[in-house]
Amino acid sequence: MSTYEAALDGRVIGTGTLQEVRAAFAEAATGLLAQDPMGASPGAQEANQAFGNGRLNEAIAQDGFYRAVRAFGRGLEKQQLVDADPMAGLDLPKLDEKVLRPLTVEEEQHMLDAFNDNSPSGCRTKAILMLMLDVGLRRSEVISLKHDDLNLEDGFLLIQGKGRKERWIPFGYKTGSILQRYAMLHRPDPANPTVDTFFLDSEGYPMTVNALKMVFERVKAKTGIARLHPHLLRHTFGIRSQEMNMPSLILQRYMGHSDVRTTERYAHAAQSEKIKRERHYSHVDQLNVRVKKAPRGSAIKRQ
Numbered sequence: 109m110s111t112y113e114a115a116l117d118g119r120v121i122g123t124g125t126l127q128e129v130r131a132a133f134a135e136a137a138t139g140l141l142a143q144d145p146m147g148a149s150p151g152a153q154e155a156n157q158a159f160g161n162g163r164l165n166e167a168i169a170q171d172g173f174y175r176a177v178r179a180f181g182r183g184l185e186k187q188q189l190v191d192a193d194p195m196a197g198l199d200l201p202k203l204d205e206k207v208l209r210p211l212t213v214e215e216e217q218h219m220l221d222a223f224n225d226n227s228p229s230g231c232r233t234k235a236i237l238m239l240m241l242d243v244g245l246r247r248s249e250v251i252s253l254k255h256d257d258l259n260l261e262d263g264f265l266l267i268q269g270k271g272r273k274e275r276w277i278p279f280g281y282k283t284g285s286i287l288q289r290y291a292m293l294h295r296p297d298p299a300n301p302t303v304d305t306f307f308l309d310s311e312g313y314p315m316t317v318n319a320l321k322m323v324f325e326r327v328k329a330k331t332g333i334a335r336l337h338p339h340l341l342r343h344t345f346g347i348r349s350q351e352m353n354m355p356s357l358i359l360q361r362y363m364g365h366s367d368v369r370t371t372e373r374y375a376h377a378a379q380s381e382k383i384k385r386e387r388h389y390s391h392v393d394q395l396n397v398r399v400k401k402a403p404r405g406s407a408i409k410r411q
Contacts, residue, residue, distance in 0.1 A: 208377035210344035215333055216241065222330050225286060228294040232307060233323055235283075235290045240338065242283040244345035244363050246270075247338040251315045253306045260288050269364035277362050346371070350378035 181195030211219070220238065225231040236250060245253075249267050257266035264278040279287075291306075298304070299312035307315045320338065328336045342363070349359050360371040387393075 208343050208347060208373065208380075209335075210347040210377070210381065211333070211336075211340060215331075216344065219327060219331050219333065219336075222327070225289055228296070228310065231286070231290045231294040233327065235286045236307065236320075236323065237327070237341065238283045238286050239279065240341040241345055242279050243277050244342045244349075246342060246364075247317065247320060249364075250338075251305065251307065251317065251320055254304050255306045256304065258287065258291075258306055260284060260291060267364065270366075273364065273366075275361060275364055343374075343377070346374035347377045347381060350374045351381065 177195050178198055181193040181198075184190045185193040220234060223230040223234040223237075225234050239245060240250060243265075245267065246269070249269060252268055253265065254268075257268075259265065263281070263284045264276055267275050267277060269275060295306075296308055296310060296312040298308065303312060303314060305314040309315055309319060324336060324338055328334065346359065346363060349362070350356075354362075356368060356371050356375060359374065360368050363371060365371045
């Protein structure tokens, strides 16, 4: 692992990937780099066994495990640290297809109303939330957003996405207003000339992953939205955009997806959200059936 990180010295990579690999090694370290003449290394066999024996029983955790270890194996081969990718035989886990659940409009409104933009902390939090809801940024894209990559006058920004891929995307007028308010009134002076990110902590240093995590913990505590996390705002943006009939290819550009099939998940989720509101299709409502309503104020009994 240390050799691999040394080989990547100076390159722009996601620290999250390395953290996932370290966690993956805790599950499948035995024989990781040993070669198997039959095509699948003992490391891959051990990892496959980890998927099957219940040690990695969460679908998303399994998917993250798979992708992190596969990326690690490809990196070893690319850096010529091994003759062949030792994780090439690792099988992709079959994930449960769960419907994406966005924030409701009421939850969005409640979350944004919970913060006062007259204070530095409140204004920064509101700016982050509105920006993520408006353009679907990833957590890493928020904290790495450069001050000079944000055009507040014309309403667009340059995103440094996954794989160092850049993309220009516009944001709405209300989001532009809160960003301007933060920039002009509440953004602290950078702690030193090397600090060039837009969102800063109270001392003028760049926000960290942990700092953004704490922001969302405070939002969760203040709003009571227990399922809140940064990626939920990205899901909400994708689904709302499809509900507003944004073409999938444009949404793909907004979200920085390399494969349009990933973007199409939001079209399916938007249809699910629409179906939930289509109660008028009920044919039972057209039958001549009389049903007494429950008394007002009655509580629903829970099992």
